[in-house]
Amino acid sequence: MTQTITALFDKPAEAQAAEAKLVAAGIPQSAIRLVQGAQTARTSGSYDYHKDEGGFWGSLKDFFMPEEDRYAYSEGLSRGGTLLTVQTEQAQMETAYDILEQNGSVDLDQREASWRKEGWSGYSATDDAAAGMIGSGTAAGTAGSAAYASVDRTAAGATTGETDYIPVVEERLNVGKRVAEAGRVRVRSYVVEKPVEEQVTLRDETVHVDRRPVDRAPTAADEALFENRTIEATELREQAVVDKDARVVEEVGIRKDAGQRTETVTDSVRRTEVEVEDERGNVSRTGATDTATGTTPRKPI
Incomplete structure:
Protein backbone atom coordinates (compact mmCIF):
# COMPACT_ATOMS: atom_id res chain seq x y z
CA MET A 1 0.00 0.00 0.00
CA THR A 2 1.37 3.39 -0.99
CA GLN A 3 1.66 6.03 1.72
CA THR A 4 2.36 9.75 1.37
CA ILE A 5 4.79 11.34 3.83
CA THR A 6 4.98 15.11 4.16
CA ALA A 7 7.78 17.01 5.92
CA LEU A 8 8.69 20.67 6.36
CA PHE A 9 12.28 21.95 6.25
CA ASP A 10 13.61 25.33 7.30
CA LYS A 11 16.26 25.41 4.57
CA PRO A 12 15.90 24.43 0.90
CA ALA A 13 19.32 22.75 1.04
CA GLU A 14 18.08 20.37 3.74
CA ALA A 15 15.07 19.38 1.66
CA GLN A 16 17.23 18.88 -1.41
CA ALA A 17 19.66 16.71 0.57
CA ALA A 18 16.76 14.60 1.85
CA GLU A 19 15.45 14.26 -1.71
CA ALA A 20 18.82 13.02 -2.95
CA LYS A 21 19.07 10.44 -0.15
CA LEU A 22 15.52 9.22 -0.79
CA VAL A 23 16.39 8.63 -4.44
CA ALA A 24 19.60 6.87 -3.39
CA ALA A 25 17.51 4.63 -1.11
CA GLY A 26 15.51 3.40 -4.12
CA ILE A 27 12.51 5.73 -4.08
CA PRO A 28 11.71 7.01 -7.60
CA GLN A 29 12.34 10.68 -8.31
CA SER A 30 8.82 10.95 -9.70
CA ALA A 31 7.42 10.02 -6.28
CA ILE A 32 9.06 13.03 -4.59
CA ARG A 33 7.80 16.59 -4.77
CA LEU A 34 9.27 19.82 -3.39
CA VAL A 35 7.30 23.03 -2.74
CA GLN A 36 9.52 26.07 -2.26
CA GLY A 37 8.41 28.67 0.29
CA ALA A 38 8.75 32.44 0.36
CA GLN A 39 12.11 33.90 -0.63
CA THR A 40 11.80 36.46 2.17
CA ALA A 41 10.76 34.76 5.41
CA ARG A 42 7.97 36.36 7.42
CA THR A 43 8.69 36.47 11.17
CA SER A 44 5.42 37.74 12.65
CA GLY A 45 1.65 37.62 12.19
CA SER A 46 -0.29 34.82 10.52
CA TYR A 47 -0.55 33.71 6.91
CA ASP A 48 -3.85 34.79 5.39
CA TYR A 49 -4.94 31.88 3.22
CA HIS A 50 -7.92 33.92 1.99
CA LYS A 51 -5.50 36.22 0.15
CA ASP A 52 -3.11 33.32 -0.44
CA GLU A 53 -0.15 35.58 -1.14
CA GLY A 54 2.52 33.43 -2.72
CA GLY A 55 -0.04 30.76 -3.67
CA PHE A 56 0.99 28.45 -0.81
CA TRP A 57 -2.55 27.52 0.18
CA GLY A 58 -3.49 26.77 -3.41
CA SER A 59 -0.30 24.77 -4.02
CA LEU A 60 -1.32 22.31 -1.29
CA LYS A 61 -4.85 21.62 -2.51
CA ASP A 62 -3.83 18.45 -4.37
CA PHE A 63 -2.05 16.88 -1.39
CA PHE A 64 -5.24 15.49 0.26
CA MET A 65 -4.13 16.46 3.77
CA PRO A 66 -6.27 17.54 6.74
CA GLU A 67 -7.08 21.23 6.68
CA GLU A 68 -5.24 21.83 9.95
CA ASP A 69 -2.06 20.41 8.40
CA ARG A 70 -2.60 22.40 5.23
CA TYR A 71 -3.03 25.52 7.35
CA ALA A 72 0.21 24.84 9.27
CA TYR A 73 2.23 23.97 6.16
CA SER A 74 1.03 27.14 4.43
CA GLU A 75 2.25 29.09 7.45
CA GLY A 76 5.63 27.33 7.25
CA LEU A 77 5.98 28.05 3.53
CA SER A 78 5.16 31.71 4.09
CA ARG A 79 7.99 31.80 6.64
CA LEU A 100 13.70 13.03 6.67
CA GLU A 101 14.64 13.24 10.35
CA GLN A 102 18.38 12.98 9.75
CA ASN A 103 18.25 15.86 7.29
CA GLY A 104 16.46 18.30 9.63
CA SER A 105 12.73 17.91 9.11
CA VAL A 106 10.69 20.17 11.39
CA ASP A 107 8.65 18.84 14.32
CA LEU A 108 5.39 20.47 13.26
CA ASP A 109 3.75 20.27 16.72
CA GLN A 110 6.67 22.05 18.36
CA ARG A 111 6.84 24.58 15.56
CA GLU A 112 3.12 25.37 15.87
CA ALA A 113 3.56 25.93 19.61
CA SER A 114 6.43 28.32 18.88
CA TRP A 115 4.37 30.22 16.31
CA ARG A 116 1.47 30.59 18.74
CA LYS A 117 3.82 32.24 21.24
CA GLU A 118 4.72 34.73 18.51
CA GLY A 119 1.06 35.55 17.86
CA TRP A 120 0.03 32.98 15.26
CA SER A 121 -3.70 32.38 15.53
CA GLY A 122 -3.48 28.77 14.38
CA TYR A 123 -6.18 26.62 12.84
CA SER A 124 -9.79 26.43 14.02
CA ALA A 125 -12.88 24.70 12.66
CA THR A 126 -14.45 28.10 11.98
CA ASP A 127 -11.81 28.69 9.33
CA ASP A 128 -13.13 25.72 7.37
CA ALA A 129 -16.74 26.78 7.85
CA ALA A 130 -15.99 30.30 6.62
CA ALA A 131 -14.23 29.01 3.57
CA GLY A 132 -16.83 26.30 2.87
CA MET A 133 -14.23 23.59 2.97
CA ILE A 134 -15.46 21.24 5.70
CA GLY A 135 -15.45 17.68 4.36
CA SER A 136 -13.59 18.69 1.22
CA GLY A 137 -11.10 15.84 1.43
CA THR A 138 -9.63 13.00 3.48
CA ALA A 139 -6.13 12.43 4.75
CA ALA A 140 -5.48 9.35 2.68
CA GLY A 141 -2.18 8.28 4.14
CA THR A 142 -0.75 11.81 4.58
CA ALA A 143 2.15 12.15 6.99
CA GLY A 144 3.10 15.11 9.17
CA SER A 145 6.57 16.21 10.21
CA ALA A 146 9.61 15.12 12.19
CA ALA A 147 10.97 11.58 12.29
CA TYR A 148 7.63 9.89 12.87
CA ALA A 149 5.19 12.08 10.97
CA SER A 150 1.52 11.83 11.80
CA VAL A 151 0.44 9.20 9.28
CA ASP A 152 -3.27 8.47 8.84
CA ARG A 153 -3.12 4.97 10.35
CA THR A 154 -6.66 4.16 9.20
CA ALA A 155 -5.40 3.68 5.66
CA ALA A 156 -2.79 1.25 6.99
CA GLY A 157 -5.34 -0.81 8.93
CA ALA A 158 -4.80 0.81 12.37
CA THR A 159 -7.53 1.96 14.70
CA THR A 160 -8.82 5.48 14.46
CA GLY A 161 -8.02 8.09 17.05
CA GLU A 162 -5.26 10.51 17.91
CA THR A 163 -1.94 8.91 18.86
CA ASP A 164 1.33 10.46 19.96
CA TYR A 165 4.63 8.68 19.46
CA ILE A 166 8.07 9.00 21.02
CA PRO A 167 10.71 7.86 18.56
CA VAL A 168 13.42 5.50 19.75
CA VAL A 169 16.61 6.71 18.14
CA GLU A 170 19.61 4.44 17.81
CA GLU A 171 23.00 5.26 16.35
CA ARG A 172 24.70 2.72 14.14
CA LEU A 173 28.43 2.39 13.66
CA ASN A 174 29.41 2.47 9.99
CA VAL A 175 33.04 1.53 9.38
CA GLY A 176 34.47 2.26 5.96
CA LYS A 177 37.91 2.27 4.43
CA ARG A 178 40.03 4.91 2.76
CA VAL A 179 43.49 4.81 1.25
CA ALA A 180 46.16 6.89 2.98
CA GLU A 181 49.83 7.30 2.09
CA ALA A 182 52.18 5.59 4.54
CA GLY A 183 55.46 6.60 2.89
CA ARG A 184 56.95 6.98 -0.55
CA VAL A 185 59.94 5.27 -2.21
CA ARG A 186 61.56 7.06 -5.14
CA VAL A 187 64.32 5.58 -7.32
CA ARG A 188 66.14 7.93 -9.68
CA SER A 189 69.38 7.79 -11.64
CA TYR A 190 72.04 10.50 -11.99
CA VAL A 191 75.62 10.71 -13.31
CA VAL A 192 78.72 11.05 -11.13
CA GLU A 193 82.40 11.10 -12.13
CA LYS A 194 85.35 9.57 -10.34
CA PRO A 195 89.06 9.50 -11.27
CA VAL A 196 90.57 6.15 -12.33
CA GLU A 197 94.13 5.04 -13.10
CA GLU A 198 95.52 2.30 -15.34
CA GLN A 199 99.16 1.29 -15.95
CA VAL A 200 100.25 0.76 -19.58
CA THR A 201 103.75 -0.13 -20.96
CA LEU A 202 104.78 1.91 -24.01
CA ARG A 203 107.74 1.23 -26.41
CA ASP A 204 109.99 3.99 -27.77
CA GLU A 205 112.50 3.65 -30.67
CA THR A 206 115.42 6.10 -30.76
CA VAL A 207 117.79 6.65 -33.73
CA HIS A 208 121.50 7.16 -32.91
CA VAL A 209 124.34 8.05 -35.28
CA ASP A 210 127.35 5.83 -34.64
CA ARG A 211 130.84 6.58 -35.80
CA ARG A 212 133.72 4.12 -35.62
CA PRO A 213 137.28 4.47 -36.92
CA VAL A 214 138.49 1.85 -39.45
CA ASP A 215 141.70 1.38 -41.53
CA ARG A 216 141.40 -1.14 -44.32
CA ALA A 217 141.69 -1.36 -48.06
CA PRO A 218 138.46 -0.59 -49.92
CA THR A 219 136.65 -3.45 -51.41
CA ALA A 220 134.76 -3.57 -54.67
CA ALA A 221 131.63 -2.70 -52.72
CA ASP A 222 133.38 0.22 -51.14
CA GLU A 223 134.32 1.57 -54.57
CA ALA A 224 130.62 2.13 -55.20
CA LEU A 225 130.48 4.36 -52.20
CA PHE A 226 131.98 7.17 -54.12
CA GLU A 227 128.55 7.65 -55.56
CA ASN A 228 125.98 9.82 -53.71
CA ARG A 229 124.14 7.78 -51.09
CA THR A 230 121.62 8.52 -48.33
CA ILE A 231 120.48 6.34 -45.44
CA GLU A 232 117.80 7.29 -42.97
CA ALA A 233 115.89 5.81 -39.97
CA THR A 234 112.62 6.93 -38.28
CA GLU A 235 112.18 7.09 -34.55
CA LEU A 236 108.96 5.44 -33.29
CA ARG A 237 107.18 6.11 -30.01
CA GLU A 238 104.03 4.36 -28.69
CA GLN A 239 101.33 6.60 -27.20
CA ALA A 240 98.46 5.64 -24.87
CA VAL A 241 95.06 5.67 -26.55
CA VAL A 242 92.04 5.98 -24.24
CA ASP A 243 88.64 4.58 -25.09
CA LYS A 244 85.57 4.05 -22.90
CA ASP A 245 82.60 1.72 -23.21
CA ALA A 246 79.47 1.48 -21.02
CA ARG A 247 78.42 -1.74 -19.32
CA VAL A 248 75.25 -2.46 -17.30
CA VAL A 249 76.50 -3.77 -13.96
CA GLU A 250 73.33 -3.65 -11.82
CA GLU A 251 69.57 -3.02 -12.02
CA VAL A 252 67.53 -1.23 -9.37
CA GLY A 253 63.72 -1.37 -9.49
CA ILE A 254 60.60 -1.01 -7.33
CA ARG A 255 58.00 -3.63 -6.51
CA LYS A 256 55.10 -3.66 -4.06
CA ASP A 257 53.84 -6.51 -1.92
CA ALA A 258 50.23 -6.33 -0.70
CA GLY A 259 49.20 -7.82 2.60
CA GLN A 260 46.13 -7.74 4.80
CA ARG A 261 45.70 -6.88 8.44
CA THR A 262 42.74 -6.86 10.79
CA GLU A 263 42.14 -3.74 12.85
CA THR A 264 39.57 -3.41 15.61
CA VAL A 265 37.64 -0.12 15.58
CA THR A 266 36.28 0.87 18.97
CA ASP A 267 33.67 3.58 19.43
CA SER A 268 30.40 4.18 21.23
CA VAL A 269 26.89 4.66 19.87
CA ARG A 270 23.92 6.28 21.56
CA ARG A 271 20.38 5.06 21.89
CA THR A 272 17.31 6.60 23.47
CA GLU A 273 15.30 4.41 25.82
CA VAL A 274 11.58 4.85 26.47
CA GLU A 275 9.90 3.81 29.71
CA VAL A 276 6.14 3.34 29.91
CA GLU A 277 4.44 3.28 33.32
CA ASP A 278 0.67 3.17 33.68
CA GLU A 279 -1.43 3.79 36.79
CA ARG A 280 -1.61 0.06 37.52
CA GLY A 281 2.12 0.01 38.22
CA ASN A 282 3.10 -1.85 35.05
CA VAL A 283 6.43 -0.68 33.70
CA SER A 284 8.00 -1.54 30.38
CA ARG A 285 11.20 -0.24 28.86
CA THR A 286 12.61 -0.40 25.37
CA GLY A 287 15.93 -1.69 26.70
CA ALA A 288 14.47 -4.25 29.13
CA THR A 289 15.42 -7.90 28.72
CA ASP A 290 12.65 -10.39 28.02
CA THR A 291 12.92 -12.83 30.93
CA ALA A 292 11.16 -15.56 28.96
CA THR A 293 13.50 -15.49 25.98
CA GLY A 294 16.56 -13.75 27.40
CA THR A 295 16.53 -11.30 24.52
CA THR A 296 16.14 -7.55 24.38
CA PRO A 297 13.00 -6.61 22.40
CA ARG A 298 13.56 -3.84 19.88
CA LYS A 299 10.12 -2.27 20.45
CA PRO A 300 8.47 -3.89 23.50
CA ILE A 301 6.07 -0.95 23.83
Whole structure:
Protein backbone atom coordinates (compact mmCIF):
# COMPACT_ATOMS: atom_id res chain seq x y z
CA MET A 1 0.00 0.00 0.00
CA THR A 2 1.37 3.39 -0.99
CA GLN A 3 1.66 6.03 1.72
CA THR A 4 2.36 9.75 1.37
CA ILE A 5 4.79 11.34 3.83
CA THR A 6 4.98 15.11 4.16
CA ALA A 7 7.78 17.01 5.92
CA LEU A 8 8.69 20.67 6.36
CA PHE A 9 12.28 21.95 6.25
CA ASP A 10 13.61 25.33 7.30
CA LYS A 11 16.26 25.41 4.57
CA PRO A 12 15.90 24.43 0.90
CA ALA A 13 19.32 22.75 1.04
CA GLU A 14 18.08 20.37 3.74
CA ALA A 15 15.07 19.38 1.66
CA GLN A 16 17.23 18.88 -1.41
CA ALA A 17 19.66 16.71 0.57
CA ALA A 18 16.76 14.60 1.85
CA GLU A 19 15.45 14.26 -1.71
CA ALA A 20 18.82 13.02 -2.95
CA LYS A 21 19.07 10.44 -0.15
CA LEU A 22 15.52 9.22 -0.79
CA VAL A 23 16.39 8.63 -4.44
CA ALA A 24 19.60 6.87 -3.39
CA ALA A 25 17.51 4.63 -1.11
CA GLY A 26 15.51 3.40 -4.12
CA ILE A 27 12.51 5.73 -4.08
CA PRO A 28 11.71 7.01 -7.60
CA GLN A 29 12.34 10.68 -8.31
CA SER A 30 8.82 10.95 -9.70
CA ALA A 31 7.42 10.02 -6.28
CA ILE A 32 9.06 13.03 -4.59
CA ARG A 33 7.80 16.59 -4.77
CA LEU A 34 9.27 19.82 -3.39
CA VAL A 35 7.30 23.03 -2.74
CA GLN A 36 9.52 26.07 -2.26
CA GLY A 37 8.41 28.67 0.29
CA ALA A 38 8.75 32.44 0.36
CA GLN A 39 12.11 33.90 -0.63
CA THR A 40 11.80 36.46 2.17
CA ALA A 41 10.76 34.76 5.41
CA ARG A 42 7.97 36.36 7.42
CA THR A 43 8.69 36.47 11.17
CA SER A 44 5.42 37.74 12.65
CA GLY A 45 1.65 37.62 12.19
CA SER A 46 -0.29 34.82 10.52
CA TYR A 47 -0.55 33.71 6.91
CA ASP A 48 -3.85 34.79 5.39
CA TYR A 49 -4.94 31.88 3.22
CA HIS A 50 -7.92 33.92 1.99
CA LYS A 51 -5.50 36.22 0.15
CA ASP A 52 -3.11 33.32 -0.44
CA GLU A 53 -0.15 35.58 -1.14
CA GLY A 54 2.52 33.43 -2.72
CA GLY A 55 -0.04 30.76 -3.67
CA PHE A 56 0.99 28.45 -0.81
CA TRP A 57 -2.55 27.52 0.18
CA GLY A 58 -3.49 26.77 -3.41
CA SER A 59 -0.30 24.77 -4.02
CA LEU A 60 -1.32 22.31 -1.29
CA LYS A 61 -4.85 21.62 -2.51
CA ASP A 62 -3.83 18.45 -4.37
CA PHE A 63 -2.05 16.88 -1.39
CA PHE A 64 -5.24 15.49 0.26
CA MET A 65 -4.13 16.46 3.77
CA PRO A 66 -6.27 17.54 6.74
CA GLU A 67 -7.08 21.23 6.68
CA GLU A 68 -5.24 21.83 9.95
CA ASP A 69 -2.06 20.41 8.40
CA ARG A 70 -2.60 22.40 5.23
CA TYR A 71 -3.03 25.52 7.35
CA ALA A 72 0.21 24.84 9.27
CA TYR A 73 2.23 23.97 6.16
CA SER A 74 1.03 27.14 4.43
CA GLU A 75 2.25 29.09 7.45
CA GLY A 76 5.63 27.33 7.25
CA LEU A 77 5.98 28.05 3.53
CA SER A 78 5.16 31.71 4.09
CA ARG A 79 7.99 31.80 6.64
CA GLY A 80 10.54 30.58 4.10
CA GLY A 81 10.26 26.82 4.66
CA THR A 82 10.36 24.11 2.02
CA LEU A 83 7.80 21.30 1.83
CA LEU A 84 8.74 17.78 0.73
CA THR A 85 6.27 15.00 0.00
CA VAL A 86 7.18 11.45 -0.91
CA GLN A 87 4.97 8.53 -1.92
CA THR A 88 6.44 5.24 -0.80
CA GLU A 89 5.48 1.65 -0.17
CA GLN A 90 4.91 0.40 3.37
CA ALA A 91 8.25 -1.46 3.35
CA GLN A 92 10.19 1.75 2.77
CA MET A 93 8.32 4.02 5.16
CA GLU A 94 10.71 3.62 8.10
CA THR A 95 13.66 4.33 5.81
CA ALA A 96 11.94 7.46 4.49
CA TYR A 97 11.17 8.64 8.04
CA ASP A 98 14.80 8.18 9.08
CA ILE A 99 16.10 10.12 6.08
CA LEU A 100 13.70 13.03 6.67
CA GLU A 101 14.64 13.24 10.35
CA GLN A 102 18.38 12.98 9.75
CA ASN A 103 18.25 15.86 7.29
CA GLY A 104 16.46 18.30 9.63
CA SER A 105 12.73 17.91 9.11
CA VAL A 106 10.69 20.17 11.39
CA ASP A 107 8.65 18.84 14.32
CA LEU A 108 5.39 20.47 13.26
CA ASP A 109 3.75 20.27 16.72
CA GLN A 110 6.67 22.05 18.36
CA ARG A 111 6.84 24.58 15.56
CA GLU A 112 3.12 25.37 15.87
CA ALA A 113 3.56 25.93 19.61
CA SER A 114 6.43 28.32 18.88
CA TRP A 115 4.37 30.22 16.31
CA ARG A 116 1.47 30.59 18.74
CA LYS A 117 3.82 32.24 21.24
CA GLU A 118 4.72 34.73 18.51
CA GLY A 119 1.06 35.55 17.86
CA TRP A 120 0.03 32.98 15.26
CA SER A 121 -3.70 32.38 15.53
CA GLY A 122 -3.48 28.77 14.38
CA TYR A 123 -6.18 26.62 12.84
CA SER A 124 -9.79 26.43 14.02
CA ALA A 125 -12.88 24.70 12.66
CA THR A 126 -14.45 28.10 11.98
CA ASP A 127 -11.81 28.69 9.33
CA ASP A 128 -13.13 25.72 7.37
CA ALA A 129 -16.74 26.78 7.85
CA ALA A 130 -15.99 30.30 6.62
CA ALA A 131 -14.23 29.01 3.57
CA GLY A 132 -16.83 26.30 2.87
CA MET A 133 -14.23 23.59 2.97
CA ILE A 134 -15.46 21.24 5.70
CA GLY A 135 -15.45 17.68 4.36
CA SER A 136 -13.59 18.69 1.22
CA GLY A 137 -11.10 15.84 1.43
CA THR A 138 -9.63 13.00 3.48
CA ALA A 139 -6.13 12.43 4.75
CA ALA A 140 -5.48 9.35 2.68
CA GLY A 141 -2.18 8.28 4.14
CA THR A 142 -0.75 11.81 4.58
CA ALA A 143 2.15 12.15 6.99
CA GLY A 144 3.10 15.11 9.17
CA SER A 145 6.57 16.21 10.21
CA ALA A 146 9.61 15.12 12.19
CA ALA A 147 10.97 11.58 12.29
CA TYR A 148 7.63 9.89 12.87
CA ALA A 149 5.19 12.08 10.97
CA SER A 150 1.52 11.83 11.80
CA VAL A 151 0.44 9.20 9.28
CA ASP A 152 -3.27 8.47 8.84
CA ARG A 153 -3.12 4.97 10.35
CA THR A 154 -6.66 4.16 9.20
CA ALA A 155 -5.40 3.68 5.66
CA ALA A 156 -2.79 1.25 6.99
CA GLY A 157 -5.34 -0.81 8.93
CA ALA A 158 -4.80 0.81 12.37
CA THR A 159 -7.53 1.96 14.70
CA THR A 160 -8.82 5.48 14.46
CA GLY A 161 -8.02 8.09 17.05
CA GLU A 162 -5.26 10.51 17.91
CA THR A 163 -1.94 8.91 18.86
CA ASP A 164 1.33 10.46 19.96
CA TYR A 165 4.63 8.68 19.46
CA ILE A 166 8.07 9.00 21.02
CA PRO A 167 10.71 7.86 18.56
CA VAL A 168 13.42 5.50 19.75
CA VAL A 169 16.61 6.71 18.14
CA GLU A 170 19.61 4.44 17.81
CA GLU A 171 23.00 5.26 16.35
CA ARG A 172 24.70 2.72 14.14
CA LEU A 173 28.43 2.39 13.66
CA ASN A 174 29.41 2.47 9.99
CA VAL A 175 33.04 1.53 9.38
CA GLY A 176 34.47 2.26 5.96
CA LYS A 177 37.91 2.27 4.43
CA ARG A 178 40.03 4.91 2.76
CA VAL A 179 43.49 4.81 1.25
CA ALA A 180 46.16 6.89 2.98
CA GLU A 181 49.83 7.30 2.09
CA ALA A 182 52.18 5.59 4.54
CA GLY A 183 55.46 6.60 2.89
CA ARG A 184 56.95 6.98 -0.55
CA VAL A 185 59.94 5.27 -2.21
CA ARG A 186 61.56 7.06 -5.14
CA VAL A 187 64.32 5.58 -7.32
CA ARG A 188 66.14 7.93 -9.68
CA SER A 189 69.38 7.79 -11.64
CA TYR A 190 72.04 10.50 -11.99
CA VAL A 191 75.62 10.71 -13.31
CA VAL A 192 78.72 11.05 -11.13
CA GLU A 193 82.40 11.10 -12.13
CA LYS A 194 85.35 9.57 -10.34
CA PRO A 195 89.06 9.50 -11.27
CA VAL A 196 90.57 6.15 -12.33
CA GLU A 197 94.13 5.04 -13.10
CA GLU A 198 95.52 2.30 -15.34
CA GLN A 199 99.16 1.29 -15.95
CA VAL A 200 100.25 0.76 -19.58
CA THR A 201 103.75 -0.13 -20.96
CA LEU A 202 104.78 1.91 -24.01
CA ARG A 203 107.74 1.23 -26.41
CA ASP A 204 109.99 3.99 -27.77
CA GLU A 205 112.50 3.65 -30.67
CA THR A 206 115.42 6.10 -30.76
CA VAL A 207 117.79 6.65 -33.73
CA HIS A 208 121.50 7.16 -32.91
CA VAL A 209 124.34 8.05 -35.28
CA ASP A 210 127.35 5.83 -34.64
CA ARG A 211 130.84 6.58 -35.80
CA ARG A 212 133.72 4.12 -35.62
CA PRO A 213 137.28 4.47 -36.92
CA VAL A 214 138.49 1.85 -39.45
CA ASP A 215 141.70 1.38 -41.53
CA ARG A 216 141.40 -1.14 -44.32
CA ALA A 217 141.69 -1.36 -48.06
CA PRO A 218 138.46 -0.59 -49.92
CA THR A 219 136.65 -3.45 -51.41
CA ALA A 220 134.76 -3.57 -54.67
CA ALA A 221 131.63 -2.70 -52.72
CA ASP A 222 133.38 0.22 -51.14
CA GLU A 223 134.32 1.57 -54.57
CA ALA A 224 130.62 2.13 -55.20
CA LEU A 225 130.48 4.36 -52.20
CA PHE A 226 131.98 7.17 -54.12
CA GLU A 227 128.55 7.65 -55.56
CA ASN A 228 125.98 9.82 -53.71
CA ARG A 229 124.14 7.78 -51.09
CA THR A 230 121.62 8.52 -48.33
CA ILE A 231 120.48 6.34 -45.44
CA GLU A 232 117.80 7.29 -42.97
CA ALA A 233 115.89 5.81 -39.97
CA THR A 234 112.62 6.93 -38.28
CA GLU A 235 112.18 7.09 -34.55
CA LEU A 236 108.96 5.44 -33.29
CA ARG A 237 107.18 6.11 -30.01
CA GLU A 238 104.03 4.36 -28.69
CA GLN A 239 101.33 6.60 -27.20
CA ALA A 240 98.46 5.64 -24.87
CA VAL A 241 95.06 5.67 -26.55
CA VAL A 242 92.04 5.98 -24.24
CA ASP A 243 88.64 4.58 -25.09
CA LYS A 244 85.57 4.05 -22.90
CA ASP A 245 82.60 1.72 -23.21
CA ALA A 246 79.47 1.48 -21.02
CA ARG A 247 78.42 -1.74 -19.32
CA VAL A 248 75.25 -2.46 -17.30
CA VAL A 249 76.50 -3.77 -13.96
CA GLU A 250 73.33 -3.65 -11.82
CA GLU A 251 69.57 -3.02 -12.02
CA VAL A 252 67.53 -1.23 -9.37
CA GLY A 253 63.72 -1.37 -9.49
CA ILE A 254 60.60 -1.01 -7.33
CA ARG A 255 58.00 -3.63 -6.51
CA LYS A 256 55.10 -3.66 -4.06
CA ASP A 257 53.84 -6.51 -1.92
CA ALA A 258 50.23 -6.33 -0.70
CA GLY A 259 49.20 -7.82 2.60
CA GLN A 260 46.13 -7.74 4.80
CA ARG A 261 45.70 -6.88 8.44
CA THR A 262 42.74 -6.86 10.79
CA GLU A 263 42.14 -3.74 12.85
CA THR A 264 39.57 -3.41 15.61
CA VAL A 265 37.64 -0.12 15.58
CA THR A 266 36.28 0.87 18.97
CA ASP A 267 33.67 3.58 19.43
CA SER A 268 30.40 4.18 21.23
CA VAL A 269 26.89 4.66 19.87
CA ARG A 270 23.92 6.28 21.56
CA ARG A 271 20.38 5.06 21.89
CA THR A 272 17.31 6.60 23.47
CA GLU A 273 15.30 4.41 25.82
CA VAL A 274 11.58 4.85 26.47
CA GLU A 275 9.90 3.81 29.71
CA VAL A 276 6.14 3.34 29.91
CA GLU A 277 4.44 3.28 33.32
CA ASP A 278 0.67 3.17 33.68
CA GLU A 279 -1.43 3.79 36.79
CA ARG A 280 -1.61 0.06 37.52
CA GLY A 281 2.12 0.01 38.22
CA ASN A 282 3.10 -1.85 35.05
CA VAL A 283 6.43 -0.68 33.70
CA SER A 284 8.00 -1.54 30.38
CA ARG A 285 11.20 -0.24 28.86
CA THR A 286 12.61 -0.40 25.37
CA GLY A 287 15.93 -1.69 26.70
CA ALA A 288 14.47 -4.25 29.13
CA THR A 289 15.42 -7.90 28.72
CA ASP A 290 12.65 -10.39 28.02
CA THR A 291 12.92 -12.83 30.93
CA ALA A 292 11.16 -15.56 28.96
CA THR A 293 13.50 -15.49 25.98
CA GLY A 294 16.56 -13.75 27.40
CA THR A 295 16.53 -11.30 24.52
CA THR A 296 16.14 -7.55 24.38
CA PRO A 297 13.00 -6.61 22.40
CA ARG A 298 13.56 -3.84 19.88
CA LYS A 299 10.12 -2.27 20.45
CA PRO A 300 8.47 -3.89 23.50
CA ILE A 301 6.07 -0.95 23.83
